[in-house]
Amino acid sequence: MDGRKTGGSLKNSQKLSLLSSPVRAVVRLRRSARLLKKGLSPTDPQRKLLQRQISLGKAKLGGSSATLLGQASFESSQYFTFDTSVLQPVTRTGKRTKKRKSRRVLYPGSSRRYLPTEHTSKAKQCLLLLVGIICFQILNAIENLDDNILKYDLDGLEKTMHREVFGQTLAIENIMGLLKDYLATHIHSKPLVVSFNGPSGVGKSHIGWLLAKHFRSVMGSNSVLHYFTMHHCPDNSSTPACQSDLSKTISEMVTQAEIEEKIPLFILDEVELMSPALLDTLGRFFQTNQTNEFLNAVYILISNLGGDKITDVLLEKVAGGVLQPQWQAEELRTALRPVLNHIHPLWALAEIVPFVLLEKNHILSCFYEEMMSEGLYPDPSHLESLAGQLRYYTRGEQQYAITGCKQVVAQVNLL
Incomplete structure (x- = not known):
């Protein structure tokens, strides 16, 4: 039992020694790097010494000690593992929808590639001609209507x-x-x-x-x-x-x-x-x-x-x-x-x-026109006396002649 214990302790001490020397080298390298960052001049002998130590430490780390350190640390690691048997493939529950790619238009190899040209239809020309004929007929009809009214001189x-x-x-x-x-x-x-x-x-x-x-x-x-x-x-x-x-x-x-x-x-x-x-x-x-x-x-x-x-x-x-x-x-x-x-x-x-009843002022106008046509002077007072001889419907201030202008001609002929 003691032999086994002593043998196990020796192995552990060897592992610790193998691990401690690289660690110490890393610590020294870090210290040297910090001193260099503090601003030592390139010509300073202390700066040159530090750079030599860093290069030596890197060489030591690159040797067998580094490999032993790596192997020991990886073997004794309880937190990280690179065993692929433990890892399980990740499966996605959702199905990926594949996008349908639009098919490309393929042209025959013996023909040229160009866009199709729009062919003008003869039906469009016929339609335009029909619209022109209809517009011409409408304008002609409007002109004919105006011509008919002008022929009768209704104005x-x-x-x-x-x-x-x-x-x-x-x-x-x-x-x-x-x-x-x-x-x-x-x-x-x-x-x-x-x-x-x-x-x-x-x-x-x-x-x-x-x-x-x-x-x-x-x-x-x-x-x-x-x-x-x-x-x-x-x-x-x-x-x-x-x-x-x-x-x-x-x-x-x-x-x-x-x-x-x-x-x-x-x-x-x-x-x-x-x-x-x-x-x-x-x-x-x-x-x-x-x-x-x-x-x-x-x-x-x-x-x-x-x-x-x-x-x-x-x-x-x-x-x-x-x-x-x-x-x-x-x-x-x-x-x-x-x-x-x-x-x-x-x-x-x-x-x-x-046709509505005529007011008294309309009767005065009738007397005026009749006297002018007969060559008589239409004196206003005379017109009032002639108009006053006719009978009227009286409603407030309005007076409407009962017989209109029918008796005007007879009254003027008696003058």
């Missing part, structure tokens, strides 16, 4: 009506709007039927006379008919003959106007004196189930029908303080529609244009 007609007719601004604007819309083209689905309704002496017949005069000058007398019931059909017993004559006249004028590419104008005054049979004959020309030439026509119906209704509604609104002109045309048209439809169904196909 000159409107100026004449505003100059010679007093107190009917809304009625004139309504009439001109209907004529401009209808006469802008020569193709229609129904004839234009306009009904002038209002009290006596407010300018309905005068506007009819201006329309007949104007359209005769621009289209010729063959395309305009100014029909007076008292003149063309004075007796009710001759109603069948009046029906035949009126139907024949309208048919001939419409046929001739179609050949000349014109729209005929029929002005029918004193419609309130027409018999129901004559109204039936006239109403047949207002229907839509006719040939094309009968659809291209303008009919103007002038009558005093509904004049009392217009007077009542207007005076009621004036008494209530409602004087806005915006409501007049629409509200009067709404009030007239059932009254006219009860008289005859043909008014259901007509555009109603109501």
